[in-house]
Amino acid sequence: MELSKAKNFQLKNTDGKQFDLYEYQDDSLILLVFFRGEWCKDCREQLTELNANYLWFKKKNIKIVAVSSDDQLFTSILREIIKSKFPILSDHSWKIFELYGFKRPTDEKRIKPALFLFNAKHQILYKHIGKSKKDRPSIKSLKKLCDNN
Incomplete structure (x- = not known):
């Protein structure tokens, strides 16, 4: 069955506090990114680019949230490494x-x-949904998409 509505979820954030997707969203658009893990070079590059463009997305009323299958420790390490302004x-x-x-x-590695x-x-x-680890929309194409929504 094709997913047509985003599902709410709760997870602990890297500070150990409860994160609720719908509460975080308010009236914003959400860019929800699922990535392979801290160990994935392409994922780190994508998240670093999103972080570098954080203010652009914020001005467009778009909040970014990233979700990994990593454990809490590696997620926290990645958040510190890229100095993420959005929840990972x-x-x-x-x-x-x-x-x-x-x-x-x-x-x-097949994620x-x-x-x-x-x-x-x-x-x-x-x-x-990427067909391979490198199959991701570019920041340029994401910005164009967001400008149209």
């Missing part, structure tokens, strides 16, 4: 990945990057 969350149990329709692979853009009514406006 650990879903080591795979509950959120599964909520969004992903099956746990036998090898975590495909994914990105969802949804509005305040939780309607998914855009979805990209």
Whole structure:
């Protein structure tokens, strides 16, 4: 079944506080990024680019949230390394990945990057599931997409 509405979830953030997606969203658009892990060079590059463009997204009333299958320690390390201005969350149990329709692979290197853009009514406006670890929309194409929504 095709996911048409973004599902709410709660996870502990890197500070140990409860994060609730819908509460965080308010009336903003959300750019939800699923990534492979701290160990993934392409993922770190994508998150670093998103972080460098954080103010652009903020001015457009778009909040970024990233979710990894890493454990809390590696998620915290990555957040510190890139000095992330947006939440980077650990879903080591795979509950959120599964909520969004992903099956746990036998090898975590097979995790495909994914990105969802949804509005305040939780309607998914855009979805990209990568076919490979490098298959991700560029910042330029994301900005163009966001300008049109």
